[in-house]
Amino acid sequence: MRHPSLSRRSRRAAAALTVSLVVAGTAVACGPEDNGAESGDGNARPRQGGTLTVLNSDPQQDFDPARLYTSGGGNVPSLVFRTLTTRNREDGAAGSKVVPDLATDTGTPNEDATVWTYTLKEGLKYEDGKAITSADIKYGIERSFAAELSGGAPYLRDWLIGGADYAGPYKDKGKGLDSIETPDDRTIVFHLNKPEGEFPYLATQTQFAPVPKAADTGTEYEKHPVSSGPYKVVENQNDGERLVLERNEHWSAKTDEERKAYPDKIDVRSGLDSSVINQRLSSSQGADAAAVTTDTNLGPAELAKVTGDKELAARVGTGHFGYTDYIAFNPKVKPFDDPEVRQAIAYAVDRTSVINAAGGSSLAEPATTYLPNQKSFGYTAYDHFPAGDSGNPAKARELLKKAGYEKGITVTLTHSNAQDFETGPEIATALQDALGKAGITVKLKGLEDNDYSDTIHDVKTEPGFFLAHWGADWPSGGPFLAPIFDGRQIVKDGANFNTGFLNDRAVNDEIDAINKLTDLDAAAKRWGALDKKIGEQALTVPLFHPVYKRLYGKDVKNVVISDWTGVLDISQVAVK
Incomplete structure (x- = not known):
């Protein structure tokens, strides 16, 4: 697969040698090579509040957990969709580990890793205050099999018993997948057709996000998906061209050790020209001082320009992705x-x-x-x-x-x-x-x-x-x-x-x-x-x-770039 956070269009722009300081979302050749952990104010003490702006080239299309890859959209989906497991939100190699999210651990396998059991944490709630249940996770997975909601990771169809022939809940008349069991509201069991020791990794995919059946509107669900994460969608214009997120008041940090959720609001603006993004980030004026980008890389010309600017060089994150x-x-x-x-x-x-x-x-x-x-x-x-x-x-x-x-x-x-x-x-x-x-x-x-x-x-x-x-x-x-x-x-x-x-x-x-x-x-x-x-x-x-180089605004704090995604982790960023 291609790098999900670096679009084809973005790569073209990054490689162009004629663009003027096109920082399109990544940062600087002369910057520190330590993922930004000690770059400028990027590690200043973070505080809650403010608005984080995300400037991207590609729209955050199909904002439905059934249709996304977990790493798609430069970490934006994980602000709204929690999953059974997730990536460790730390710099570099430490960020390559899989850790619990909605579940209490990364899963319990049977002897040959063909059956995986998860227990949900207590106190998990949606944005409307209703409890998240194991049946919601089962339903969220099942709807990802519907043809009209295709686009997500294909592994479940191959790994789950019966997955190859399953057509989703809209056609099965409520029968569901027998290979996913929910014996109670906090337990979910997966039966696989072959041993899969890496199932905890798969459980980070957005298909494992809970979806309440009563709120499912099919292909329209992307306009207002029900949040299980620290932010909820309050505006979705032109299929993800602009996505506005505000706090989910029912999210509790006590159940989520990974997402810091410092900003009060996150404004994702996409479909922008790379040169515009990079110029805005380099200028870092007004709201752009608290802006980042996650889908475009600095090219050689941009790096050469940034090299001689100490202030810009201090605002660079370096990312590595597999x-x-x-x-x-x-x-x-x-x-x-x-x-x-x-x-x-x-x-x-x-x-x-x-x-x-x-x-x-x-x-x-x-x-x-x-x-x-x-x-x-x-x-x-x-x-x-x-x-x-x-x-x-x-x-x-x-x-x-x-x-x-x-x-x-x-x-x-x-x-x-x-x-x-x-x-x-x-x-x-x-x-x-x-x-x-x-x-x-x-x-x-x-x-x-x-x-x-x-x-x-x-x-x-x-x-x-x-x-x-x-x-x-x-x-x-x-x-x-x-x-x-x-x-x-x-x-x-x-x-x-x-x-x-x-x-x-x-x-x-x-x-x-x-x-x-x-x-x-x-x-x-x-x-x-x-x-x-x-x-x-x-x-x-x-x-x-x-190697991915990304510039961020001068008011952005707490820069974390893991080797899992190679991009700045929005869930860790503060702007005050």
């Missing part, structure tokens, strides 16, 4: 069916030039592993095809000769025409230049963005050599490796992400074995080992992990 940009191969297309050809390309890559094309070392970190370089993913360092900083063309030529291409080869690299730092022309050109030094002549084939995505994710049209990227739905190796390398997830009649068509029994079995583990630290180590093993096949060439 994300990898890489070269993908289709081994069914010659010459990429030959492992030595794939290895030769891996050796020929000049990561320094790729990093420069991605905006420089402040915006991208070189990658030789598929998993992101964070402990929660199980990061295990390896470099099977060491190319150094600038490539190893001699080794690449040697491998090509062994493969029967002594005079070199000519290949076509498919990329997006979008002007972004991930899969666009700049990255493609950098690779073209580097591979040319190894006798690999690269022809570039650029496709318009939508056509590009459709082409590379269709087994019938997937090219042999193209740029790709992947981000995890939660900070673990599971949602990173399984969609890309589990042979049972090859999709022949829809969007396919196993681009290397790997269907290795040993890999599939190891994925199943890890999924049984409820010790997430132990699971992480196994994911890292599996990544290292798969990497030997050179089905992908990792290039870099992006």
